[in-house]
Amino acid sequence: MKMKSYQIILTFALLSFYGPAVANESQRLNITGRIVDSMARPVERAEVAVYEQFDDYSTGQYYAKLLDKIKKTDSNGNFVLNADINLWYRVFIVARKEGFALGWDVMASSFGEMSENKYIILEKPCSLAGIVVDEKGKPAAGAKIRALPKTDYSEQLEQRPILALEQWLTTQTDDKGHFQFDNFAADVSSDFWVEAPDWSSVYKYTTHWLKAYGFKTGMTDIRLVLPEEIPVQGRIIDAETGQPVSGAHVVIKPDDIRKHKNPYCPHRTASESDGEFYFKGIPPGKNSIKVSVADETTGLVDKRIKVDIQADKGSKDIIVELDKGGLIEIIAREEGTNKPASDIPIYFWQAEQDEKSDFYKDAITNKDGKLQIWAPPGECAFRASYDRNFFQTYEDQILVIKGQTAKSELIFDSTPSVSGLVLDQTNQPVSGVLVMANPVGEQGITDKGGRFEVRYSPSEPLERLIARDLTCNLAAIVEVKNNAKPVQITLKPALSIAGRITDPNDIGIPAARLELTLNVPGWLTYLGSEILTDFMGQYEIKALPLLQEGFGYRISVNSSGYGNKGYERISITGKPGTTTEIKPLVLQPADQSISGSVIDAEDKPVAGAVIFMRGKNQPIRRTVTDSNGGFIIKRVCKGPIRIQANSDNSSEGDGFIKAEGGDQNVKIILGQDRIHTKHISLTGKQLPDFQDFNIDLSPADANEKMLVVCFWDMNQRPSRNCILELSKRAQELKAKDIVIIAVQASKVEINALDKWVSENNIVFPFGMIQGNMEQTRLAWGIISLPWLILTDSRNHVRAEGFSLTELDDKIDGVN
Structure with missing residues (x-):
C-alpha cells in the first residue's frame, strides 16, 4: 500500500457524521493542512481530527470512525494526519480551539486529494440554546444533547451534518432543563439528538426532515419536548412449524421519518430462546419492525411489519411469523478486469408492491463480490450502487422459487484511467505537478519521476488533461486522442x-x-x-x-x-x-433580513413550509415557517431575492415571490408566482375616494360618519366569512353612525357577484375595483385579503389590516 502526501489548508468551521464500517480497499494517506482564523491568521494549538462516515445498513443510519489520533497545530497553524481511508468523499476533518467556532471540511477529490490549499475559516462563535421538557412542561435535567451541525457556506456541506467527534458536539441540560452550545459559526444550523434520564429512546429534533434544514445559530428559545413512551414486546415464530425463532435481529424505527411526530434513533435487539423480544420505551406513532435471521441455514426470509403505537392503548404485543423462501445469489465484478466488486450495497424488495408487501432488505457483497440472501417466492427487484470514484447503479429483477437458488451476475464498468509523464521545457521530469482529467475525472500528483495516473468517468469520454505546476508557474492543456497510450505533457510558462x-x-x-x-x-x-x-x-x-x-x-x-x-x-x-x-x-454585506409569511389559496397560514432563498450575488439561505406560517431570513444582502416555499401537506404546489433584501411582510401564496409590493400605510391619511369602484354611495351617506371598508375576494372562504359576519352586524354598526363598504378586489363576473350579494341579503354598499387590480391594491396598502380599514368621522384612516375580532377595540380607540 503506497503512501501519498497531500496538503490542505483549513480554517475553523463545523464537522461530523454517523454510520457502520465498510471494508473497502483502503489507502494510506499523509494529510497535511493549516488552520487559520477569519482574518487569515494561523491558529496555533488547535485540535484537529479526521474521521470517515460509514453506513449502518441494518438501521439506515450513519456512524463515524476516527482515523487517527487527535493532533494539534504548530505555531504556523499547520498539522499532519495519517489515515487509512476507504471513500475519500466520506472523509472529514474537524478542528476546534477555545474561543472559536468549530471548523470542518470534507475531502473534495480522489486519490487522497484534500483539494490542495483548501481553507476552512475559523469563524467567531455564536450561541444556540434552548430547553428540554416533558409533555407537561417539566424540565428534563441531566439530558445529554448531541448537536449535528451543518453549514450552508458550501454546497458540498449543506446537507451533510457532521457526526464527530461526539464529545466536541455534546452538552448536558442543567437542573432547569436548559442547554447551550457556544461553538458554532453564524452560517450554521443544527439538528439535535436527546438522550434523557428515565427515557429509553434517543430522540431526534430538527425543523424539517430535509437534511439542509435545522435550528439556526442565534436561536436561544428552542423548545424540545420529550414524548410519552410505551413498551413494545413480541414474539418471532417460524410460520411453517410454529416454533419460536431465537437470535433473530429485531430493529424498530419510525415508519416514515417525514411524518412521525416523535422521530427517534432506531432500537436494536435480538429474540430470546422463546422467540420473545422487548423494547422498553417507544413513542406513539407509526413505526416499522424489521426482523432478520442471522442463521442462513434456516431459509427464513426477512420481514418488515408496520406497528401503530397509541398512547391510550398501553403496551404493544406483536407476533411476527417468518416464512421460508428461496435463495438469491449475486456475484458482482468489474468488466474488463474481472475483479470482484466487494462491499457493493444492494437493496432488495418485492417487485409487486401492495399493502401486504413486507420484504425489504439491504445487504452488501463480500470481499469476493458475492452475496446470498433468502427472499420470498416471486419476482424480486434489486438495485445495486457501485460507489467507487464515479457512481454507477444497476437495477434488475430475479425470479425466486421456494427452496431453490436464483443466481444473477452484476457487471460494472471498470474505472478507466490514463497515465503519462510530465516534462519541463528541457525534457526533464517534474514532480509535484497537479494533473486533472477533463471533463469528468480525478486529480493526481506526479511522482519524483514525473509520472502520473488519473482516473476518469466511464460515462464521459476523456477529452484532455490539464497540468499545473504551482511552484514554477508552469502549465499545459493536452488533448487526448488515445488514452490507451501514455500521454506526454510538456509544461510551458503559464x-x-x-x-x-x-x-x-x-x-x-x-x-x-x-x-x-x-x-x-x-x-x-x-x-x-x-x-x-x-x-x-x-x-x-x-x-x-x-x-x-x-x-x-x-x-x-x-x-x-x-x-x-x-x-x-x-x-x-x-x-x-x-x-x-x-x-x-x-461583495455586498449580508446585513439585511427579510420576513413574511406563507399562506395557502384560502389565506390560511402554512406552518412547517420550507423556504429556499437565492438571488444574484446573494448567499443561499433556508428556513422553515413557524406555527403561524411566519418566517425570517437573516444575513442577506440588499438587492433582488427570489424565495420559494413548499409544504408537504399541500397539493397547491410551490409558491414563489420576487422581493428585495430588507423587505418585511412578504406574503408567499402556495401555487402562485408573485412580486412583492412594499406596503403603503394609509394610517393617519385621508381615505382615497371610491370613484374607481363603482359604488352606489352618495357623499351624504358617508358624511360625518365612520367608515369600515372591507376589501375582499368572493372566491376566498375567509373573505366570504368576513362579509357575512359584517352583514350580521350591519344594523348595529349603522346605529352607531358607522357605514360598511365592501370592495371586491379580484376579477370576477359582475353577475356572479350580484347573485352572491343578493342570495346572502347583503344590504351595505358594494363595489369592485375597475382598473388595474395590483396597482389599486398597492395604492390602498392592501397586503392580503380580506383587508379591513377603519376611518374616523372625517374619513381619516385610524386603523388598517386588522382582523374582524379586533373591530370593536379599534372603534373604541377612535371614540
Missing part, C-alpha cells in the same frame, strides 16, 4: 492573476474563499481547490494554462457575512509568465 476582494467601501475582505473554474464547451471544471485572500483581501493564482478559442476562466467568491459572486467571467490579457491584475471583486 498565466497568473492577482486581485482584491473588497466590500463596497473598497476595504479588503480577509479570508474570502475563491475558486477558479475552467469553462470548456459544455463543462465547468474546477482548477484545484479553494484559496483564501490574505488579511488585506488580496489573492494570487498561478499556473493557469493559456487557453484556446472557446475556452475561458470564471471565478467564484464567498465570505461569511457577505453575498457571493458565482462564476464571474474574467479576462486574462497578459502574456505567459506575467501576472494580470483583475479588477476588484466587490
Whole structure:
C-alpha cells in the first residue's frame, strides 16, 4: 500500500457524521493542512481530527470512525494526519480551539486529494440554546444533547451534518432543563439528538426532515419536548412449524421519518430462546419492525411489519411469523478486469408492491463480490450502487422459487484511467505537478519521476488533461486522442492573476474563499481547490494554462457575512509568465433580513413550509415557517431575492415571490408566482375616494360618519366569512353612525357577484375595483385579503389590516 502526501489548508468551521464500517480497499494517506482564523491568521494549538462516515445498513443510519489520533497545530497553524481511508468523499476533518467556532471540511477529490490549499475559516462563535421538557412542561435535567451541525457556506456541506467527534458536539441540560452550545459559526444550523434520564429512546429534533434544514445559530428559545413512551414486546415464530425463532435481529424505527411526530434513533435487539423480544420505551406513532435471521441455514426470509403505537392503548404485543423462501445469489465484478466488486450495497424488495408487501432488505457483497440472501417466492427487484470514484447503479429483477437458488451476475464498468509523464521545457521530469482529467475525472500528483495516473468517468469520454505546476508557474492543456497510450505533457510558462476582494467601501475582505473554474464547451471544471485572500483581501493564482478559442476562466467568491459572486467571467490579457491584475471583486454585506409569511389559496397560514432563498450575488439561505406560517431570513444582502416555499401537506404546489433584501411582510401564496409590493400605510391619511369602484354611495351617506371598508375576494372562504359576519352586524354598526363598504378586489363576473350579494341579503354598499387590480391594491396598502380599514368621522384612516375580532377595540380607540 503506497503512501501519498497531500496538503490542505483549513480554517475553523463545523464537522461530523454517523454510520457502520465498510471494508473497502483502503489507502494510506499523509494529510497535511493549516488552520487559520477569519482574518487569515494561523491558529496555533488547535485540535484537529479526521474521521470517515460509514453506513449502518441494518438501521439506515450513519456512524463515524476516527482515523487517527487527535493532533494539534504548530505555531504556523499547520498539522499532519495519517489515515487509512476507504471513500475519500466520506472523509472529514474537524478542528476546534477555545474561543472559536468549530471548523470542518470534507475531502473534495480522489486519490487522497484534500483539494490542495483548501481553507476552512475559523469563524467567531455564536450561541444556540434552548430547553428540554416533558409533555407537561417539566424540565428534563441531566439530558445529554448531541448537536449535528451543518453549514450552508458550501454546497458540498449543506446537507451533510457532521457526526464527530461526539464529545466536541455534546452538552448536558442543567437542573432547569436548559442547554447551550457556544461553538458554532453564524452560517450554521443544527439538528439535535436527546438522550434523557428515565427515557429509553434517543430522540431526534430538527425543523424539517430535509437534511439542509435545522435550528439556526442565534436561536436561544428552542423548545424540545420529550414524548410519552410505551413498551413494545413480541414474539418471532417460524410460520411453517410454529416454533419460536431465537437470535433473530429485531430493529424498530419510525415508519416514515417525514411524518412521525416523535422521530427517534432506531432500537436494536435480538429474540430470546422463546422467540420473545422487548423494547422498553417507544413513542406513539407509526413505526416499522424489521426482523432478520442471522442463521442462513434456516431459509427464513426477512420481514418488515408496520406497528401503530397509541398512547391510550398501553403496551404493544406483536407476533411476527417468518416464512421460508428461496435463495438469491449475486456475484458482482468489474468488466474488463474481472475483479470482484466487494462491499457493493444492494437493496432488495418485492417487485409487486401492495399493502401486504413486507420484504425489504439491504445487504452488501463480500470481499469476493458475492452475496446470498433468502427472499420470498416471486419476482424480486434489486438495485445495486457501485460507489467507487464515479457512481454507477444497476437495477434488475430475479425470479425466486421456494427452496431453490436464483443466481444473477452484476457487471460494472471498470474505472478507466490514463497515465503519462510530465516534462519541463528541457525534457526533464517534474514532480509535484497537479494533473486533472477533463471533463469528468480525478486529480493526481506526479511522482519524483514525473509520472502520473488519473482516473476518469466511464460515462464521459476523456477529452484532455490539464497540468499545473504551482511552484514554477508552469502549465499545459493536452488533448487526448488515445488514452490507451501514455500521454506526454510538456509544461510551458503559464498565466497568473492577482486581485482584491473588497466590500463596497473598497476595504479588503480577509479570508474570502475563491475558486477558479475552467469553462470548456459544455463543462465547468474546477482548477484545484479553494484559496483564501490574505488579511488585506488580496489573492494570487498561478499556473493557469493559456487557453484556446472557446475556452475561458470564471471565478467564484464567498465570505461569511457577505453575498457571493458565482462564476464571474474574467479576462486574462497578459502574456505567459506575467501576472494580470483583475479588477476588484466587490461583495455586498449580508446585513439585511427579510420576513413574511406563507399562506395557502384560502389565506390560511402554512406552518412547517420550507423556504429556499437565492438571488444574484446573494448567499443561499433556508428556513422553515413557524406555527403561524411566519418566517425570517437573516444575513442577506440588499438587492433582488427570489424565495420559494413548499409544504408537504399541500397539493397547491410551490409558491414563489420576487422581493428585495430588507423587505418585511412578504406574503408567499402556495401555487402562485408573485412580486412583492412594499406596503403603503394609509394610517393617519385621508381615505382615497371610491370613484374607481363603482359604488352606489352618495357623499351624504358617508358624511360625518365612520367608515369600515372591507376589501375582499368572493372566491376566498375567509373573505366570504368576513362579509357575512359584517352583514350580521350591519344594523348595529349603522346605529352607531358607522357605514360598511365592501370592495371586491379580484376579477370576477359582475353577475356572479350580484347573485352572491343578493342570495346572502347583503344590504351595505358594494363595489369592485375597475382598473388595474395590483396597482389599486398597492395604492390602498392592501397586503392580503380580506383587508379591513377603519376611518374616523372625517374619513381619516385610524386603523388598517386588522382582523374582524379586533373591530370593536379599534372603534373604541377612535371614540
